[in-house]
Amino acid sequence: MSAEALACELSDVGRVTIRLRPTAINLLVGDAEPSYSFDLLGRLIGAYVGGLNYRRSLDNRVLSKMSGPDGTRQRRWLSPDEATRFLTAAYALAARAASAIGDPRLAVLQAWDSAALAADARRFATIYRPVSILPPDQYLALVLQATEGCSYNRCTFCDFYRDRPFRIKSADELRGHIAAVRAFFGPAIALRRSLFLADANALVAPMARLRAWLDVIDAEGLSQASGPPAGGIYSFIDAFDVHRKSLADWQELAGRGLRRVYIGMESGDDALLRFLRKPGTAGDVIEAVRLIKQAGIAASVIIMTGIGGDRSAAAHESGTIAALKAMPLAAGDIVYFSPFIDPPGSEYGTLAAAAGIRPLTPAEMAAQEARIRAALQTERDAGDAAPPQYARYDIREFVY
Template sequence: MELLRPEATVLSLGERVLSFDREGRPYHYFRQGLTYKRALDGSLHLRYREGARRRRRLGEEEALAVYGEILGLAEAHLRDPERRAEVLRWTPEALWDPTPYRRAYPWPVSILPPDAYLSVVLQATTGCTWNRCAFCSFYQDRPFQKRSPSAFQEHVERVLELLGRGRLLRRGVFLGDGNALALGEPLLPLMETVQRTFPGEPVLGFLDLFTGMKKEVSWWARLGALGLRRVYLGLETGHAPLLALLNKPGHPREALSLVSALKEAGLSVGVILMVGAGGAAYAEAHRRESLWLLAELPLDREDVVYLSPFQEQPGTPYAALGLEGLPDLEAELAAWAEALRRMGLRVARYDIREFLY
């Protein structure tokens, strides 16, 4: 059975389901318990269960074989002439080719919040203003740079060229990289470009605590008038000694004034906490003081607390500390989530291993 949606083409073939964007590129393929997802850079990622949830990025030979299988199924079963033409103009090699992606994103998109995976990512900056967190390896491959209005306009045009009609699948704009909302006045012409190009689309972005607390309510209201709707705040923990260990500047309680300013400006907030950071040595204080702080924040049903299972990245200063991890991270996540729901807060899981753009 073929489902012809304005934004996608879906083939349902019993135990196989294939989904294509309106450029004809497959983005999801389910086959007998295996889920394949194609990223915009052409890479193919496999998700499956083998006891626990497993994930891996396919190598070129295996990916080309799966792309060939997908195209073969489309050729055999897709009947609508317009959709057939969209899909069958591709070859496995063209689907694998990262060149179009690299034209739009010379520095790749490193991470997004889970509810922004289908946003259009526009990099007002590349890298991170701080880039010294002990646990983070996302931006070690690039310097922090801000784009001029002309460079940003060129970037926007290349992103639109990459997406083509695949843009129909996407909702909202995520302003990257790691801390684009820290730019101050240079951000305004870039936001105006986004507003002109994506009228009415909500704009989302990351914000660090130590930069955000320097801004007044009027600044956030100004950005809200240009389309900003949600700010993701990497709080990580409410326990000050652990925050210092993670080498994040500032104090957790500074989030009180920042979140109050964001809410007064009419913005929604995503508060990110890393469950398991600090390992067994910090677990009790991390949970207790984080929950105390969250209870004081002026959050409502428009806001979300994201619980991220901590993933130690090899080669980082944090990994060199040799801290003992939690014996059961999933149980700890469940305890956090239950406590937050009892407080009336919205809770979502934020697993960085699931990221795919």
């Protein structure tokens, strides 16, 4: 990817290099840090300062992340005051460098201050319901909230969509949403690599509605064929909803750009799924993955390590290994391991405490993930030529 480098000397910090890339603007002081990344509208998206990584969300919060000496990740959302100070310092530096370089294309770095960022966050909130979660490979997707909420919304451990009723938007509503999204991102849409149909269960919409949405997406120039983002369409779906559509339906959706669906299996242990009030069984997930794959769509299966605590650990592990082995997962598919984070006041927490279930420690969750991975690895060594990707999915790292 081509980049044009512009540079200046600032008396207090020394050499500052700004790289204009097709999808972002990077600012680097000296050879290594601090460094900042902005989208093409000049919104700060990430930084590396003082040995810490920072990510800024479109609702104007800042997450700092670092790896501890033992390899564990530490992360913290900055307080509003800390975030304001951090952002003010970043934009003061960027504005001075842009002024010293004098290239008009850098004016976007001079257009922001804390008031403008706060106003931008308020505008974001008028376009989107909170974007509660995305899979890690979709953090740079362009999110379209074709639905709001979760069509089920009763799993005891999940609070992502408790703040909103499930609602399927009409094609006209989606068109209006896309117009607002396009206006909000402007040229910064170049950073977005794919389309994510949100919220939790957008693909549960009837085929007629899905076709109408996809027609709108095509007409608005957002499909893979007609313009950025070119990476295809992605979405969550629950296994119990997959069979509401036929193989022919899924094949049609694949032909319209649906590339991968993400299924929260959580566990391969049916008794644990019942305890979580997750509808369906591990067998349903296996069948759902088979159908999706048969249609030419990649699958991602999400496992929650630590869920069910000490009481379910053995059955959770063995059931999950058996279920994953029964799925025709291959290159292009992703198995995610998501360490269970119990949301404050969750029904799961109450039920688990009443049942005397001890939560697993972070180290025990990591060990559980390692054992599941090792069991799958054994299979891979035995001749699975094109394995799926295995990756960590830590919901605390999510920033949109």
